Amino acid sequence: MGDSLPLHVCHVNKLSIFIHRSHTLVHSMALAFLVCYRASFLFQDHKIRPTPMLPWLLVFASELLLSFIWLLGQAFRWRPVTRTVFPERLPEDDKLPAVDVFICTADPNKEPPVEVMNTVLSAMALDYPAEKLHVYLSDDGGSPLTLHGMREAYRFARWWLPFCRRHAIITRNPNAYFSALDDDGGSGSSEFMTERRKIKERYEMFKESVIKVIDRGGPGDRSRSTARDHPSVIEVIQEDSNDTVQVDQAKMPLLVYVSREKRPSHPHNFKSGALNALHRVSSVISNSPYILVLDCDMYCNDPTSARQAMCFYLDPKISPSLAFVQFPQRFHNISKNDIYDSQLRSTFSVLWEGLDGLQGPVLSGTCFYIKRASLCGSTIQEDIDIEKLKKTFGSSNELIQSLGRNYKPNVIQGQPGLPKYAQLLASCTYENDTKWGKEVGFLYESVTEDFFTGFILHCRGWTSIYYNNPSRPQFLGSGITKLNDLLTQGIRWSSGIVEVGFSKFCPLIYGPPRMSFLESLCYGEITIFPLIYFVSAWCFAIIPQLCLLNGIPLYPKVSNPFFVIFGFIFLSALSKHLYEVLTTGESFQTWINEQRLWMIKSITFHLYGSLDAILKRMGMREASFMLTNKVVDDEQVKLYQMGKFDFQTSNMFLLPMVALIILNMAALVGGLLRVIFVGDWDRMFVQVFISCYILYINLPIIEGMMIRKDKGRIQPSVTQLSVIICIFFLFLGSVVLRWQVRYELV
Numbered sequence: 131m132g133d134s135l136p137l138h139v140c141h142v143n144k145l146s147i148f149i150h151r152s153h154t155l156v157h158s159m160a161l162a163f164l165v166c167y168r169a170s171f172l173f174q175d176h177k178i179r180p181t182p183m184l185p186w187l188l189v190f191a192s193e194l195l196l197s198f199i200w201l202l203g204q205a206f207r208w209r210p211v212t213r214t215v216f217p218e219r220l221p222e223d224d225k226l227p228a229v230d231v232f233i234c235t236a237d238p239n240k241e242p243p244v245e246v247m248n249t250v251l252s253a254m255a256l257d258y259p260a261e262k263l264h265v266y267l268s269d270d271g272g273s274p275l276t277l278h279g280m281r282e283a284y285r286f287a288r289w290w291l292p293f294c295r296r297h298a299i300i301t302r303n304p305n306a307y308f309s310a311l312d313d314d315g316g317s318g319s320s321e322f323m324t325e326r327r328k329i330k331e332r333y334e335m336f337k338e339s340v341i342k343v344i345d346r347g348g349p350g351d352r353s354r355s356t357a358r359d360h361p362s363v364i365e366v367i368q369e370d371s372n373d374t375v376q377v378d379q380a381k382m383p384l385l386v387y388v389s390r391e392k393r394p395s396h397p398h399n400f401k402s403g404a405l406n407a408l409h410r411v412s413s414v415i416s417n418s419p420y421i422l423v424l425d426c427d428m429y430c431n432d433p434t435s436a437r438q439a440m441c442f443y444l445d446p447k448i449s450p451s452l453a454f455v456q457f458p459q460r461f462h463n464i465s466k467n468d469i470y471d472s473q474l475r476s477t478f479s480v481l482w483e484g485l486d487g488l489q490g491p492v493l494s495g496t497c498f499y500i501k502r503a504s505l506c507g508s509t510i511q512e513d514i515d516i517e518k519l520k521k522t523f524g525s526s527n528e529l530i531q532s533l534g535r536n537y538k539p540n541v542i543q544g545q546p547g548l549p550k551y552a553q554l555l556a557s558c559t560y561e562n563d564t565k566w567g568k569e570v571g572f573l574y575e576s577v578t579e580d581f582f583t584g585f586i587l588h589c590r591g592w593t594s595i596y597y598n599n600p601s602r603p604q605f606l607g608s609g610i611t612k613l614n615d616l617l618t619q620g621i622r623w624s625s626g627i628v629e630v631g632f633s634k635f636c637p638l639i640y641g642p643p644r645m646s647f648l649e650s651l652c653y654g655e656i657t658i659f660p661l662i663y664f665v666s667a668w669c670f671a672i673i674p675q676l677c678l679l680n681g682i683p684l685y686p687k688v689s690n691p692f693f694v695i696f697g698f699i700f701l702s703a704l705s706k707h708l709y710e711v712l713t714t715g716e717s718f719q720t721w722i723n724e725q726r727l728w729m730i731k732s733i734t735f736h737l738y739g740s741l742d743a744i745l746k747r748m749g750m751r752e753a754s755f756m757l758t759n760k761v762v763d764d765e766q767v768k769l770y771q772m773g774k775f776d777f778q779t780s781n782m783f784l785l786p787m788v789a790l791i792i793l794n795m796a797a798l799v800g801g802l803l804r805v806i807f808v809g810d811w812d813r814m815f816v817q818v819f820i821s822c823y824i825l826y827i828n829l830p831i832i833e834g835m836m837i838r839k840d841k842g843r844i845q846p847s848v849t850q851l852s853v854i855i856c857i858f859f860l861f862l863g864s865v866v867l868r869w870q871v872r873y874e875l876v
């Protein structure tokens with residue numbers, strides 16, 4: 131390419147770097163003062179101390195933990211970058227490398243086949259040479275419904291793909307295209323409109339044929355297999371010979387259905403197991419050097435994403451070490467208020483851009499292109515011993531052959547049936563005594579396989595790139611619209627990442643010698659923040675309040691100069707958060723939502739997730755993967771759209787939240803009474819304020835408890851139980867505090 135124009139450019143925003151770094155400097159100085167103030171307490175004579183040791187230490191520990199995690203988090207803000215690509219400068223189509231698309235689905239009841247097939251269709255319709263595009267669907271449910279859906283989707287694609295190409299349609303997910311009011315192609319010549327109507331009819335027929343079979347309970351074969359127990363089925367979806375209508379001779383991408391073998395006696399390692407099976411099967415069918423990975427609900431919203439990724443992969447300056455190009459996960463169903471932060475704003479608009487300026491973003495499970503070779507471990511050399519390779523990759527000669535550079539398998543489209551070895555590669559025993567999941571492929575160490583695999587890639591010296599195009603998201607999925615889904619998904623995520631933090635791969639120890647130092651701090655932050663947040667959130671929601679009710683001050687008096695330090699830290703943290711929210715294009719409301727969610731998440735799923743990880747490490751719990759529900763429930767979506775919490779979730783989540791809110795109410799009332807009758811507002815101001823603030827940001831919980839009457843409210847029984855828990859806390863708190871005071875005074 132020599133001196134030709136660049137395929138991409140990277141922008142460093144100097145102003146925002148200046149703001150971030152200055153804030154880091156000033157805020158850390160304030161934190162240093164706070165630590166001095168707290169520490170000096172320890173050297174006072176215990177007879178004259180106004181506060182007993184235990185609550186002071188607990189609050190101090192929380193402050194130290196939060197300061198530490200904040201400091202780690204500054205690595206994300208060190209050098210954020212954004213990027214632009216120029217796909218029009220790419221070489222001719224015949225010089226582009228091939229791409230395999232991997233789509234995972236696991237359960238036709240939780241992941242409706244019509245939607246999954248829409249994702250498949252959007253991937254088949256990518257703006258990329260058809261002979262260089264191969265779409266694989268992994269069906270962990272082993273469901274005949276899904277296979278049937280694939281065949282129907284292929285038939286419909288015969289119409290859909292030429293239509294999209296001919297009219298340069300941009301939205302290539304048919305469902306999204308036909309339900310948009312006037313997206314691209316909403317108006318046009320009458321000829322176009324007639325064709326559009328015809329295609330729409332075909333789409334309706336396709337949908338009906340998929341749904342009809344679902345209603346009948348499936349096409350009937352494979353009746354004895356279940357989601358957890360089934361043989362491997364691999365099928366290259368072919369032209370239906372009965373289809374007399376020859377639509378368009380345009381080329382179609384290869385479409386392959388893969389359902390790996392699953393047996394109850396064999397661990398199947400969830401999504402990473404599925405991806406590894408696809409990796410092996412595809413390497414003997416198409417063996418493309420690049421792979422696009424998608425969750426079944428994440429459809430291609432911009433058909434040019436493959437070309438965008440190639441702008442990085444075909445740049446000889448960065449390509450050799452570039453493992454993956456991560457695109458943001460964006461969602462098509464986010465309401466304006468976004469009460470559950472389903473868009474994961476901070477992750478995809480702040481943190482990943484920060485990492486992009488270091489060694490690259492975290493692998494995020496879906497919406498990324500990855501170089502096949504990067505998944506094959508660090509030991510690929512041309513002349514390596516075959517026996518050694520078999521120990522790593524398993525016994526298949528064909529698979530070993532595919533590892534060689536430029537190997538083109540000779541399984542071609544149109545050939546009936548697949549060779550036996552493809553089946554073998556998807557069997558549940560294939561991975562026995564190999565390095566799959568340990569060194570090669572997606573790794574099994576953690577249920578957040580994406581995070582861990584990306585981390586190890588970075589440790590091995592690979593880099594990654596984040597490309598966020600704000601004007602048109604490359605992929606769109608269904609975001610969470612239910613509190614219960616948020617909390618169950620959150621437990622899995624917290625558990626998966628904390629698990630890594632507790633392993634020998636703890637990024638703060640394992641990372642620094644192997645990867646960019648700042649990058650390892652970011653990974654370190656991610657693996658311990660759930661633990662630190664839950665400890666400190668619980669402390670701040672209980673200790674100052676109990677002390678307030680017992681007349682024990684924990685913070686400097688308003689007249690004390692150190693009061694200014696506390697006030698400054700509080701305001702500086704909040705305004706920095708607000709700054710980030712506003713600069714990512716969101717509103718003040720988003721800021722409050724995120725403050726509230728910080729507390730809800732810390733109190734509930736960071737706690738449960740961390741415990742889950744600890745139990746797993748101790749061998750007392752098995753890994754599990756609860757699928758996120760993708761079936762739309764209209765009533766609940768209505769609540770979400772109105773910005774109202776849907777509290778229909780397990781008591782395990784509700785009780786701690788509600789009990790803490792009641793505790794804070796009690797503290798506020800008690801504290802105000804104290805201030806009025808005892809008159810010590812100067813000593814207690816900060817503690818009264820903390821309760822006020824907690825109640826203010828959690829108004830929706832109070833509303834759910836006291837005002838709402840709909841189905842999604844907090845049931846009175848939950849409130850009653852929470853009151854009992856709260857009384858217990860209050861009682862226990864005063865006993866311990868009284869005892870402490872008496873003990874220290876003697």
Ligand SMILES: O=c1ccn([C@@H]2O[C@H](COP(=O)(O)OP(=O)(O)O[C@H]3O[C@H](CO)[C@@H](O)[C@H](O)[C@H]3O)[C@@H](O)[C@H]2O)c(=O)[nH]1
Pocket residue numbers: 234235236237241268270399400401404424425426427494495496577578579580619622623626755756757758759
């Ligand atoms: O045994 C399994 C379990 C899940 N999946 C698929 O994995 C994907 C993600 O599952 P989902 O229930 O949607 O989980 P989310 O929490 O929404 O997924 C996020 O978190 C996961 C890690 O916990 C990542 O793998 C995902 O890419 C990321 O989007 C879906 O396509 C599933 O079909 C399988 O193929 N096999």
Ligand SMILES: [Mn+2]
Pocket residue numbers: 425427758
């Ligand atoms: Mn998902």
